[in-house]
Amino acid sequence: MNSEAVAVRDLVKRFGTFTAVDHITFSVRSGEIFGFLGPNGAGKSTTIRMLCGIIIPTSGSGHVLGFDLFTESERIKQSIGYMSQKFSLYLDLTPKENIRFYLGIYRVPPDSWDARMEWVFKATRLESVRDRPTGELPPGWRQRLALGCALLHRPRLLFLDEPTSGVDPLTRRHFWAFIRELTREGVTVFVTTHYMDEAQHCDRIVMINAGQIVAMGQPAEIVRKTLPDRPRADLGDAFVALMRKGRP
Amino acid sequence: MSWLRIKELVRKEFIQVFRDRRNRPILVVSPLIQLILFGYVVTTDVRDIRMGVVDHSKTPESRRLLEAFDANPTFRILYRLEDPRALDRLLLRRRVDLGIWIPPGFQATLRKGKSAAVQIIADGSMSNMAGVRIAYASSVVEAYNMRVLQKRYRRKIDFGEIDLRVRTWYNPNLDSQFYYVPGIVAFLVMLLTLLLTSMAVVREKEAGTMEQLIVTPLKPSEMILGKTIPFILIAQAQMILVILFALAWFRIPMKGSAVLLLGATGLFLLSTLGIGLFISTVSRTQQQAVMTNFFFIIPFFMLSGFVFPIANMPFVVRVLTHLDPLRHFLVIIRGVFLKGTGIAVLWPQFLEMAILGGLVFIGAVSRFRKRLD
The missing domain is CATH 3.40.1710.10 (abc type-2 transporter like domain)
Incomplete structure (x- = not known):
């Protein structure tokens, strides 16, 4: 078994003349929570979309769960879960119908559907609204449903694209407790965020700016390296310092 | 290709189509109202x-x-x-x-x-x-x-005149409803399938649900079948409903085989579903999709011979009419309804419609796949 869930080398994505992701190289260890930080437009979503097989990289090389990014995107898709920053389940279906739909799409064997459904409802605490239209649920509840649907087929790697934007602090705390629990079961979590306090939950992080990696390592380590003369600085201070450095 | 996936896609599509309150009248009531309205409005009879x-x-x-x-x-x-x-x-x-x-x-x-x-x-x-x-x-x-x-x-004049004895076959009273109502049936099926298919795909793009589908192992071919099978079923059900209504309300005779007509509808749908898929690849929003639909619907209507006789069109336009699936379907639907003609006579229309539909569908599918990949 490969101990690296994700490994990319010199990955580039260009849209026309614009280079969204510019030669990035990093790896994600199995079972860790890996944070991907950067300001808006830094290339976070583009990177996550390349790793999920939604868009094809312009150049470079990479593996996700041992499958090649360029040639084995179908196998990657079967083994990963993905939750986008924008809610992307069906608002006119009920949670139960949404779950059933994705059980079918991931070809989870139908005889285990009932068990999976019970597991999801328990994990996401949505049992009481299983037959209500999803559109009537508050944002935090929808987010839980989206997370549940992304886990139906027991993915080994979970991609979360700004999972907690627009969610209240209490729900966010629950969310991170749940994510921590998932990693105990061996799931690797790849998360993008621009909440610095959330980045503290990550085992390791990468910071990118204008498509390039500007820092990599454990959160505390990054703060120490970036601002050695300010012992009380936090990750937010380091982030600001790093983003400024990139500009003339 | 996984039947489980296609089955769940179809199931989901049906839930969505029938759950949307706005859709219910579109599916059942509005075709009947349009049929009645068109049936009385589109008439060239001079009565009064x-x-x-x-x-x-x-x-x-x-x-x-x-x-x-x-x-x-x-x-x-x-x-x-x-x-x-x-x-x-x-x-x-x-x-x-x-x-x-x-x-x-x-x-x-x-x-x-x-x-x-x-x-x-x-x-x-x-x-x-x-x-x-x-x-x-x-x-x-x-x-x-x-x-x-x-x-x-002071006598009857009957020297050497030509005495015309006119008989109109297939529509003895030259009732223009007989001519137009079967055409309206064809037109309604076209309208519905074009709109529903293109909307069903564009809606997913607009709502962002497409993005979630793209990260699943769902294949483009499964997606296409999941998006077209529901509308084939709905269109055929609608065809039966509208035909029964035309028979009962307008008392249009149905001389030919209903099975043949449903077969022809199947071939016709190949074109309309193909165009619907094509429209979904060029439109980002439902509004754009509706506008693009009209870009197809109006020429198809004009060139179909529904109201304006093809024989009167200039040569170049007459050749163009062969690219209009509605034109072939109209010949079939009128032939089957009024004359009771069978495949022995209508095979050229069936053939043209099959070729046209096949090309359109394959073209749309390949474009659709490229967009998803």
């Missing part, structure tokens, strides 16, 4: 001709001519006027469709054995209708002439 008459002769001869019009159920004399200029005003205000002016010397000229002039004024702003009205009026005058001649020579 309103007349204004100016009789300056005021003689038994002129009265007999006017009585000939009055006795005919198609004509209605609404105004008897003194001033011919008043006719102009009535025609302008569209109070009458036809004016007739009998000049003062009418009786005297006839009695001298000469031809007397009578003026008929028609509203030519609707040229087709005017033509039909003039023809009807001429035939009334013709019959009057015949009687004048017979009276003069």
